[in-house]
Amino acid sequence: MSLKNDVLFIGLGNCGCKQAKVFHEMKYKVMFVNGSEQDLKILGDVPNIYRLKNFDGFGGHRERALDCLAENMEFVEALQNIKEKIVFVLHSAAGSTGSGIAPYCEEVLTETVNEEGRSEKIVCPVPTLPSFDEPIGKKKSAYKSMLDIQEMRDILGATFFINNNAAKDYDRINSIFAKVLDCFLTNDSYGKLNNFDESEKVEMLRQSGAAVLGLFRKEHNKTLMLERLTKNGIFAPIEKNMICGDIAIVHSGIDSSDITVDNVITEFGKPFNIFEGYNNGNSTLICVNGLDYPVTHIKQFGELAQQAFNERNRNRRSVEKLSNLDFLEEKASKSTPEKKKSTKLDALRKLMEK
Numbered sequence: 001m002s003l004k005n006d007v008l009f010i011g012l013g014n015c016g017c018k019q020a021k022v023f024h025e026m027k028y029k030v031m032f033v034n035g036s037e038q039d040l041k042i043l044g045d046v047p048n049i050y051r052l053k054n055f056d057g058f059g060g061h062r063e064r065a066l067d068c069l070a071e072n073m074e075f076v077e078a079l080q081n082i083k084e085k086i087v088f089v090l091h092s093a094a095g096s097t098g099s100g101i102a103p104y105c106e107e108v109l110t111e112t113v114n115e116e117g118r119s120e121k122i123v124c125p126v127p128t129l130p131s132f133d134e135p136i137g138k139k140k141s142a143y144k145s146m147l148d149i150q151e152m153r154d155i156l157g158a159t160f161f162i163n164n165n166a167a168k169d170y171d172r173i174n175s176i177f178a179k180v181l182d183c184f185l186t187n188d189s190y191g192k193l194n195n196f197d198e199s200e201k202v203e204m205l206r207q208s209g210a211a212v213l214g215l216f217r218k219e220h221n222k223t224l225m226l227e228r229l230t231k232n233g234i235f236a237p238i239e240k241n242m243i244c245g246d247i248a249i250v251h252s253g254i255d256s257s258d259i260t261v262d263n264v265i266t267e268f269g270k271p272f273n274i275f276e277g278y279n280n281g282n283s284t285l286i287c288v289n290g291l292d293y294p295v296t297h298i299k300q301f302g303e304l305a306q307q308a309f310n311e312r313n314r315n316r317r318s319v320e321k322l323s324n325l326d327f328l329e330e331k332a333s334k335s336t337p338e339k340k341k342s343t344k345l346d347a348l349r350k351l352m353e354k
Contacts, residue, residue: 002186003201004028008084010105013098014039015128016090018171021046022178029084033075035068035097050075058096062141065100079108086122086157086205088181093145094130094138102127103148110155119155122206126177128162129236129297132304136312139305146298158204158211158289161236163297173234180213183285187250187277196250196277204275204289207245211289212238218252218282222259226267229286236294242269245290250277252284259284 010031011020017032021043024030034040035052043049052075055068069076087109091098102125110119127145130138149159162177164170184201204211212235216225231237247264261274268288 002188003086003198004186006084007086007088007185008082009088009090012089012091012102012105013095015092015095016098016126017043019090019126019128019174019178022174023182026178026182028182031078033101050078052097055097058100062096062100062144064096065104068097069101069104076108079105080111082109082121085120086124086202088124088126090126091128092130093127093142094134096141099127099141099145099148102145103152106152106156118206122157122202123155124157124205125149125159126162127159128164130301131165131168132300136305136308139301139308143298143302143305146293146295150293153208153293156208157206158209159293160211160213161294161297163234163236166232166234176234177213180215180285183215183283184213184287187279187285196248196275200248200273200275203273204246204248204287207290209245209289210236210238210291210293211287212291214286216259216284216286218284220284222263225259225284225286226263229264229288230267236297238268238294239292239296241292243290243292244268244271244288246273246275246288247271248275248277248285248287250279250285252279252282259286264288 004027008029008031009020009023010033011017012033014034014036017034017039020030020032024046030046031048031050032040032043032046033050033052035055036057037051039057040049040051050072052068052072054071055064058064058068089102089106089109091102093099106123106125109121109123112120114120127149130142149156160177160181162173164173167173187196212229212233214225214229214233216228227233229235229238247261247268249259249261249264251259261276264286265271268291271288272290
């Protein structure tokens with residue numbers, strides 16, 4: 001069964017709103033949140049826009065998030081009133097508005113718990129990581145954003161780390177992610193052998209940790225599939241510690257020889273659960289969750305930011321300074337008193353006297 005009616009996408013900041021618009025065009029329920037009027041205008045005629053008053057962007061300062069939300073309680077109340085049980089929070093890890101308010105939004109969304117002590121909502125962050133050639137500030141923000149997600153791991157669901165280092169065409173990356181996630185959420189194929197049903201999808205989204213998705217045509221070979229899932233695809237490269245939660249595969253036909261569960265286990269490790277289904281289409285869907293966060297990949301942002309910071313400091317220490325030259329120093333005549341040099345303040349006073 002499809003989960004489409006149970007899902008809401010929240011786009012935070014410019015990056016998150018662009019991603020959310022793709023899902024809006026696919027007829028999903030969406031909220032758009034930003035402080036920049038210019039960024040919001042780019043979205044065109046879309047519903048559920050929340051303009052963060054008095055905060056036309058954060059200017060790279062993530063720490064402004066708390067003050068922003070305190071002045072925009074209408075948006076906070078809207079978060080508290082969300083009815084959908086599965087919420088995807090889309091934002092850039094490298095920006096300031098999205099990455100700054102995302103942790104607060106996620107805490108609000110997970111505030112209500114059931115009798116078992118679990119959040120009534122499944123909150124799945126979708127942070128977009130920058131490419132390695134981004135400026136220092138972007139790398140620094142991405143590193144801090146990762147720290148926030150780590151601290152909240154126990155209350156969050158599956159986290160999809162989008163990797164902008166994979167390609168320069170960010171719109172294409174967003175489109176691929178939307179297509180694959182839509183297939184995961186709406187796939188209702190069934191077969192005689194086994195099916196990947198709604199309850200199994202929900203449990204995969206509920207489990208914390210990193211998650212990856214892949215949708216592959218029949219002509220794709222096993223090596224390509226696994227490389228795109230683990231290191232060369234739209235998601236951040238996975239950790240190589242062979243820790244994973246569940247593995248789900250919906251094969252492209254009963255007689256398909258595209259990929260086996262054992263092939264996936266070889267790359268990801270032994271799972272807690274294996275969900276397997278079959279369809280009559282031309283594509284195979286693969287999902288793996290419960291992975292460690294891509295710490296190795298994100299550490300590189302911190303290291304690159306530190307290197308750039310150190311280089312800037314070295315350059316500052318080596319800045320050439322002008323020194324006085326003897327021929328510029330005019331020696332005053334004994335008979336002629338030295339004339340006081342006119343200052344900018346003197347000029348300002350003269351203007352004020354007129």
